[in-house]
Amino acid sequence: MMSTTICFDFGNTRLKAAIFKGNQLEKLELLENGNLSSIHKLLDQYQPSKTLLSSVIYHDKAIESLLTEYGPFHLLGPQTKLNFTTPVGKPETIGADRLGLIAAAVDLYPNQHNLVISLGSCITYNFVNNRGQFLGGSISPGMQMRFKSMNDLTALLPLIEPAPSFGLVGYDTKTNLLSGVVLGMAAEIDGIIGAYEAKYSKFNALLTGGDLSYFVPHLKRRIFADQNLIYKGLYAISEKNT
Numbered sequence: 282m283m284s285t286t287i288c289f290d291f292g293n294t295r296l297k298a299a300i301f302k303g304n305q306l307e308k309l310e311l312l313e314n315g316n317l318s319s320i321h322k323l324l325d326q327y328q329p330s331k332t333l334l335s336s337v338i339y340h341d342k343a344i345e346s347l348l349t350e351y352g353p354f355h356l357l358g359p360q361t362k363l364n365f366t367t368p369v370g371k372p373e374t375i376g377a378d379r380l381g382l383i384a385a386a387v388d389l390y391p392n393q394h395n396l397v398i399s400l401g402s403c404i405t406y407n408f409v410n411n412r413g414q415f416l417g418g419s420i421s422p423g424m425q426m427r428f429k430s431m432n433d434l435t436a437l438l439p440l441i442e443p444a445p446s447f448g449l450v451g452y453d454t455k456t457n458l459l460s461g462v463v464l465g466m467a468a469e470i471d472g473i474i475g476a477y478e479a480k481y482s483k484f485n486a487l488l489t490g491g492d493l494s495y496f497v498p499h500l501k502r503r504i505f506a507d508q509n510l511i512y513k514g515l516y517a518i519s520e521k522n523t
Contacts, residue, residue: 284330287323288515289348291315291336292378293402295491299512300327306509306516315340317347324351333357333519335377335511355522357381362521364388365413375415378511379407383415385514386487394484396477397510398470400492402426406473410481421469424492427462443495467499474502 283303290297296312312319324332324347331353334345348354355361357380359373365387367375378399386395386409396418397407403426406418422430424443432440441455449464451457474486486502489510497506507513 285327286516286519287327287329287332288512288519289320289332289334289336290378290381290511290515291334291338291340293337297512298323299509299515300329301516304516304520306512309509309512315344317341317343320344320347324348331355331519331523333515333523335381335515337376337378353523355519357515357518361518364517364521365409365415367415369416376405379405381511381514381518382407382487382489383409383514384517385510386485387413388514388517390485390487394481395487396474396484397487397489398473398504399511400424400488400490400496404466404470404490408477419473424462424466424495427466428458431458443492445495445498463495464499467496470496471500471502474504 286301288299298310300308332348333355335357357377382397399405403423404421409415431438447456447459451460486504488504488506
């Protein structure tokens with residue numbers, strides 16, 4: 282019988298639990314909140330043999346105690362054993378989400394240059410070379426942040442919801458905002474990939490994150506799109522630490 286692993290991902294906008302049977306992602310559970318009762322219910326339902334928590338937010342420390350009591354548990358942090366190295370900067374300042382993304386890239390595409398682009402609250406560009414060294418990358422505002430900033434910092438521009446269909450030339454305020462933000466971000470992503478192409482002759486560009494679906498149709502560069510990349514990385518980390 283295949284063992285069950287639960288990887289909890291507490292992000293800025295969503296709290297999720299990835300359920301793995303063996304090394305296969307079976308289901309994603311969206312948690313309404315991160316309270317103990319919801320975690321306890323999930324543990325009772327799936328009976329995991331081990332768990333991992335990745336959190337970029339402040340969470341109830343009692344959750345860590347609960348997971349520890351339940352069985353083998355690992356909290357992603359500075360002491361985590363990884364399948365890559367961090368030779369530059371301060372490793373302890375690297376966000377848990379970025380660690381998960383790089384772990385997935387190295388696990389899926391070992392001994393290759395990989396640029397992982399995550400579309401969430403911010404866009405993060407994360408580069409790991411073919412020697413398994415995470416060299417860093419860059420961070421820029423995400424889609425919702427751009428919409429919100431234009432609403433917050435102007436008198437008349439409305440806060441709009443993203444939409445999948447619009448033209449290059451906006452015909453009203455909403456479509457002008459959509460064109461500017463979504464196509465502007467797509468051009469940014471293509472441009473960053475192009476800059477890496479000029480420096481590294483051969484590499485993989487991996488795209489992931491909650492806003493992925495809005496951008497794939499507009500990108501001109503070759504990419505590997507995977508909505509669940511971070512969870513695959515968290516599983517790879519759990520295998521090294523529990």
